[in-house]
Amino acid sequence: MGPTSRCFKDPLYCMAIVLLAILSGNASAQTCQTANDMDPAVRTAITKAGQRYFEMAVKGDTAAMRQSAVPSLAADFGGIDAAVKSHEPNLAASQATLKAAFLLEADAQPNQRSEFYCGVFGKNGQTAGSAAFYFDNLPSGKYAVVLLDAMSPQGRTMFSEVLQQIGPDWKLGGLYVKSAQVAGHDSDWFLARAREYKAKGQLHNAWLYFRQSLDLTSRGMPFMSTLTTDRLYDEIQPVQPSDLPTNGKTVDLVVGATTYKLSEVFPSMIGNDLDLFVKHRVSDASNSNQAYQDNIAVMKALIAKYPEFREAFPGVEAVAVDSNGRDYGTLLAMKDIK
Secondary structure (H helix, E strand, O other): OOOHHHOOOOHHHOOOOOOOOOOOOEEEEOEEEEOOOOOHHHHHHHHHHHHHHHHHHHOOOHHHHHHOEOHHHHOOOHHHHHHHHHOHHHHOOOEEEEEEEEEEEEOOOOOEEEEEEEOOEEOOEEOOOOEEEEEEOOOOEEEEEEEEEEEEOOEEEEEEEEEEEEOOEEEEEEEEEEEOOEOOEOHHHHHHHHHHHHHOOOHHHHHHHHHHHHHHHOOOOOOEEOHHHHHHHHHHHHHOOOOOOOOOOOEEEEEOOEEEEEEEEEEEEEOOEEEEEEEEEOOOOOOHHHHHHHHHHHHHHHHHHOOOHHHHOOEEEEEEEOOOOOEEEEEEEHHHOO
């Protein structure tokens, strides 16, 4: 499997704000430098900018972050504001350590795909210090990816930034803030459980736990791959089920005379629990009574079809969504789904 195929574009991996990858196009290789390869002055400017935005986030000063953002992001800053606020307890009084920095130079034509291969690649692909980045429809210019790890009494928070050079300044172009643990467990724990489920033949549980491990390993950045994510992605592919929705494709769930279109099934933190989240399509989600009945029917049918989920998740949340974007959600503990 080559580097391009490892650009996992499944939107379910995206747990933060994707700002730069929008449209598909033809691949075009670009240039990339790691922190060790950069001119010292450029490296200093990039890392200082990354640290400055981190300090703004620690203070909860999203207004200053917005003023320092690229115009397209500043015009639609709600996602960044929500990401910072939701991680405020973990960021408060935290100290950041630079994990890695990359300088990306794009010289792309409209509707092209830009692929950046950073560091040393061996005959088998990536090495311990390399990384690859994939963007669609990325305008020509200079960009940087800054990876910071923030430590606090609450644990490690992964703080990842995409910057764009505008004039002499490095402006904020994207932000991904993610706890290194989900429900008290890190990527290695989810990977170990996924392998256990696979060994027991519970391939649906294995698939969902593999995906959770991959999301943590990739820092919630679907456009970045490393040696670790590439190996994990290769391990995941053989257990990918054909009867769960992936890559924007729906699957049918038949309940009596009704066929429900499932559009998403994935693990989701709800309160302190990692529950199973399922989204399905309905004609009118504003009819709360009917949406509730549909949600209950979907949950019961899903667990009846895949009883292995009872072992992996303490609850299920079903969300009915209509074509107007209206939704209605219902959460049940697994023990109450009969």
